[in-house]
Amino acid sequence: xxxxxxxKRKWDGTVSAMDTASRLAVPGEAAVWFALAGTRRERPASxxxxxxxxxxxxxxxxxxxxxxxxxxxxxxxLTGYMVHAxxxxxxxxxxxxxxxxxxxxxxxxxxxxxxxxTNGEWPFDGAMQGWLQAA
Numbered sequence: 001x002x003x004x005x006x007x008k009r010k011w012d013g014t015v016s017a018m019d020t021a022s023r024l025a026v027p028g029e030a031a032v033w034f035a036l037a038g039t040r041r042e043r044p045a046s047x048x049x050x051x052x053x054x055x056x057x058x059x060x061x062x063x064x065x066x067x068x069x070x071x072x073x074x075x076x077x078l079t080g081y082m083v084h085a086x087x088x089x090x091x092x093x094x095x096x097x098x099x100x101x102x103x104x105x106x107x108x109x110x111x112x113x114x115x116x117x118t119n120g121e122w123p124f125d126g127a128m129q130g131w132l133q134a135a
Contacts, residue, residue: 001025001135006033006058008067011102018042019052024131030123031060034135054079057132059123065109070128078129083113 001022008017019041021033035041039052055072067084089110093103117124 001034004033006035011098015044018044021058022135024135026127026131029061031058031062032131033058034132055132055135057128057135059128064112065105066113068113068123070132072132076133076135078132081117081124083110 001024004021004023006017006019006021007015010016019035019039021035021039024032024034026032035052035056035058037052037054041050041052042048043050055076057070057072057078059068059070060066069082069084070078071080071082073079089106092098093106098106116122
């Protein structure tokens with residue numbers, strides 16, 4: 001595993017968060033990284049620094065409108081997920097004036113990843129649990 005600096009950007013290119021993580025080698029085009037509980041996460045816009053409370057396994061695919069975070073416990077078992085395209089999306093889209101293509105792209109991505117979850121398809125087919133245990 002390589003240590004990387006993760007810079008998460010919003011649709012307009014502004015930086016929303018920065019932290020250090022371990023990049024995992026996985027098959028396919030997905031970028032997968034692991035942030036250990038206790039990692040410091042910087043929020044440049046507010047100047048805040050957060051501490052990651054539990055292990056996080058992140059998955060993103062180039063060109064898709066979602067970023068998925070799986071949360072792990074002390075035994076490296078997945079305990080939950082959050083699709084970051086959906087987090088606070090309604091409020092932000094309205095108050096920040098997201099362009100139409102961003103709104104439509106995000107809803108398309110949210111819909112697609114929700115269907116994958118419901119159907120137990122990649123990455124909800126056990127792939128993430130295997131990656132977390134290997135991290």
